[in-house]
Amino acid sequence: MEDNNEIRYAPGLTAKAILGELQGQGKEYMEMMSRFSSAMLEIETKFKVLNIEFSSKFDRNPIETIKTRLKRPASIYEKMRRIGVPLTVANIERELSDVAGVRVICSFVDDIYKLADMLAVQDDLYVLRTKDYIKHPKESGYRSLHMIVEVPIFLSNEKRYVRVEVQLRTIAMDFWASLEHKLRYKKDIPEKTACEIANALRECADTACRTDLEMNEIRKRIEASGFTPGIEA
Numbered sequence: 001m002e003d004n005n006e007i008r009y010a011p012g013l014t015a016k017a018i019l020g021e022l023q024g025q026g027k028e029y030m031e032m033m034s035r036f037s038s039a040m041l042e043i044e045t046k047f048k049v050l051n052i053e054f055s056s057k058f059d060r061n062p063i064e065t066i067k068t069r070l071k072r073p074a075s076i077y078e079k080m081r082r083i084g085v086p087l088t089v090a091n092i093e094r095e096l097s098d099v100a101g102v103r104v105i106c107s108f109v110d111d112i113y114k115l116a117d118m119l120a121v122q123d124d125l126y127v128l129r130t131k132d133y134i135k136h137p138k139e140s141g142y143r144s145l146h147m148i149v150e151v152p153i154f155l156s157n158e159k160r161y162v163r164v165e166v167q168l169r170t171i172a173m174d175f176w177a178s179l180e181h182k183l184r185y186k187k188d189i190p191e192k193t194a195c196e197i198a199n200a201l202r203e204c205a206d207t208a209c210r211t212d213l214e215m216n217e218i219r220k221r222i223e224a225s226g227f228t229p230g231i232e233a
């Protein structure tokens with residue numbers, strides 16, 4: 001069925017033009033983005049609450065930072081084109097699970113799983129999908145725990161469930177992912193060099209992982225000796 005709101009995929013469309021096209025769908029687009037924004041805020045708040053509860057239970061904060069982001073129009077456009085679905089507001093909301101993203105940077109690897117479990121048991125939220133790139137790192141060396149959750153948001157006259165992508169990772173995993181993401185844009189290098197660089201990056205990810213595990217063990221040893229890391233005598 002033809003959708004009059006459909007935006008045509010055209011080569012070389014600039015980010016500004018894509019934003020213009022999406023905003024051309026006016027109220028619908030803005031309303032969708034405000035729903036994603038509200039859902040993101042709900043999840044961010046849930047993690048802030050968990051951080052407070054965790055710190056009173058275990059005498060330390062498991063969360064270093066929480067970052068939120070709404071997917072940029074150009075990335076939305078690119079992903080919809082990649083999956084071959086017509087670009088309409090309704091399709092974006094139906095097909096994409098990562099328009100709203102919450103990234104939780106944790107102190108220790110253990111904290112990632114504790115927080116994920118604490119979130120998953122909340123009865124107003126559904127975990128639709130979990131991908132454990134910590135136990136099963138990506139080919140690139142990327143590590144994080146990904147969850148797609150659906151959270152209710154209460155609008156003036158309705159309750160809507162909205163999907164949010166949650167990425168939980170340690171400081172070391174975040175450090176690696178941020179730098180690797182920057183380096184990935186340096187294209188046009190010979191295949192052999194690209195392969196060597198990929199291997200070097202994977203090696204860095206493995207080193208960061210070993211450090212993470214060692215730090216986790218050190219924390220456990222300190223706790224076992226009766227001290228609480230982060231709490232001064």
Ligand code: 0O2
Nearest residue numbers: 071075079098101131138140141142146176177178180181
């Ligand atoms: P952005 O700007 O973070 O939104 P797909 O999204 O189609 O690629 P899937 O299965 O939905 O596939 O997602 P996947 O691979 O589970 O996770 C995608 C997100 O994880 C990416 O989002 C990145 O944030 C992060 N990610 C995955 N692999 C890597 C990697 O090798 N290096 C780094 N630095 N990050 C990675 P987007 O959409 O690419 O970008």
